[in-house]
Amino acid sequence: MWDLLITGANLCDPANGIEARSDLAIEAGKIVKVAPDLDQSQAKKVIALPGKVIVPGLIDVHVHLSTHTELGFEMVAKAGIVTVIDFAGDGKTLKAALANGEGRGLNLGFLKPAVPQSTISTVDPPEEELETFVEETQREGALGIKMLGGHHPISPATVKALIKIAARDKVFIASHVGTTNYGSNIEGLKETIELAAGNPLYIAHLQSYCRGQTGKDPSLEAIEALELIKSHSNLIAESYLSPFNGTSGRCEEGIPKSHVTRTCLKFGGFPETEEGIRQAIRAGYAHVNMPSGGELIKATGEKAQIYWERQKTNTRLSFPVNSAAAAVKIATAKNNGEFIAKVLSTDGGTIPRNTLVEDGLALVRLGALKLAEFVMKAALNPAKIFGFKTKGHLGVGADADLTVLDLARGKAYLSMSQGELIMLDGVVVGRGGKFLGG
Numbered sequence: 125m126w127d128l129l130i131t132g133a134n135l136c137d138p139a140n141g142i143e144a145r146s147d148l149a150i151e152a153g154k155i156v157k158v159a160p161d162l163d164q165s166q167a168k169k170v171i172a173l174p175g176k177v178i179v180p181g182l183i184d185v186h187v188h189l190s191t192h193t194e195l196g197f198e199m200v201a202k203a204g205i206v207t208v209i210d211f212a213g214d215g216k217t218l219k220a221a222l223a224n225g226e227g228r229g230l231n232l233g234f235l236k237p238a239v240p241q242s243t244i245s246t247v248d249p250p251e252e253e254l255e256t257f258v259e260e261t262q263r264e265g266a267l268g269i270k271m272l273g274g275h276h277p278i279s280p281a282t283v284k285a286l287i288k289i290a291a292r293d294k295v296f297i298a299s300h301v302g303t304t305n306y307g308s309n310i311e312g313l314k315e316t317i318e319l320a321a322g323n324p325l326y327i328a329h330l331q332s333y334c335r336g337q338t339g340k341d342p343s344l345e346a347i348e349a350l351e352l353i354k355s356h357s358n359l360i361a362e363s364y365l366s367p368f369n370g371t372s373g374r375c376e377e378g379i380p381k382s383h384v385t386r387t388c389l390k391f392g393g394f395p396e397t398e399e400g401i402r403q404a405i406r407a408g409y410a411h412v413n414m415p416s417g418g419e420l421i422k423a424t425g426e427k428a429q430i431y432w433e434r435q436k437t438n439t440r441l442s443f444p445v446n447s448a449a450a451a452v453k454i455a456t457a458k459n460n461g462e463f464i465a466k467v468l469s470t471d472g473g474t475i476p477r478n479t480l481v482e483d484g485l486a487l488v489r490l491g492a493l494k495l496a497e498f499v500m501k502a503a504l505n506p507a508k509i510f511g512f513k514t515k516g517h518l519g520v521g522a523d524a525d526l527t528v529l530d531l532a533r534g535k536a537y538l539s540m541s542q543g544e545l546i547m548l549d550g551v552v553v554g555r556g557g558k559f560l561g562g
């Protein structure tokens with residue numbers, strides 16, 4: 125007997141070239157049979173999903189969960205995501221959150237960030253220290269390393285050394301570009317690519333370096349960024365579609381700590397100071413990420429200002445600084461039939477923009493992406509990049525990780541991990557969670 129038979133839906137599984145109506149049988153958390161009209165009497169339980177589309181459980185490779193973990197898990201699960209990677213996570217915090225039952229049934233991995241005065245000593249530590257840092261990330265069960273150039277820049281020499289050590293030790297390494305020399309923009313992207321010197325590097329949110337900060341049109345910057353990725357086969361690029369970024373509201377002595385925040389203020393015509401943030405929140409330009417109704421929301425105006433002040437400025441902020449034109453171009457551009465940016469993510473989690481399905485399906489509705497291409501970018505390619513062999517596809521033997529899409533509403537209707545329900549029609553019911561990593 126199968127544990128579960130799902131019937132009546134269409135399957136979209138680009139790995140196996142399937143895009144057709146088919147039933148799907150699940151046993152012991154695995155997919156055991158995929159064929160039309162399976163015998164319902166062989167299943168303990170049958171779910172009929174006529175009119176829906178089953179895709180491999182979506183993998184949002186780039187999220188942030190380590191602050192407000194429980195709210196973050198809830199937000200991700202509600203969005204129909206099955207597997208997430210905290211792209212600058214704290215292993216202890218995340219494992220404790222899973223142990224506390226906050227995981228909502230999700231699969232979770234993390235990258236350990238290289239942050240000066242925190243996980244590494246300075247912006248320019250000796251190479252032996254970096255070696256030790258890379259070893260530690262492996263011992264802690266991280267799936268790799270993240271450099272946070274835009275927010276916590278390190279020296280060019282440190283970027284170069286980390287990428288080199290990671291290549292030698294076959295450790296995954298991702299970069300939010302920018303160093304102590306260059307910012308989080310197209311110039312920073314060029315610098316980081318040079319520092320990689322042909323070694324493997326994952327470039328996070330490519331579209332965010334194309335905000336028109338160099339005075340050029342963002343679409344033209346996007347073309348430049350795409351050319352750079354295209355001509356360097358050592359790079360893997362990711363992008364997201366939300367107009368909102370995610371940065372820090374934290375100020376010290378009246379000045380925002382994050383360079384990204386200062387740039388956003390300047391971009392919006394506000395002073396690059398604590399007072400500038402205050403004005404930007406009141407004016408509806410700076411969105412404070414604040415808890416409300418069991419999740420974090422983007423809020424502006426007086427209430428948001430009061431929350432930010434009560435938190436002593438230590439909140440996340442989102443500014444609508446991403447160019448939609450650049451984001452769509454980067455999400456859809458191909459070279460020889462292959463996507464130049466291999467992955468679509470959200471950079472969401474506790475940052476309230478868990479819109480992988482909504483924004484991805486908006487591109488499908490426009491005809492800018494085929495449904496199978498969306499699945500490729502949001503499940504199959506992420507699984508390949510991180511070596512999750514039993515995820516990202518719906519073949520026999522794969523984990524029964526599914527996201528069920530309601531194309532008419534442009535939303536996820538249901539999600540499950542290894543045959544266990546995570547979310548049904550916007551209500552999160554998932555329990556437990558699985559740690560992906562050592």
Ligand SMILES: [Zn+2]
Nearest residue numbers: 186188211471
């Ligand atoms: Zn991020």
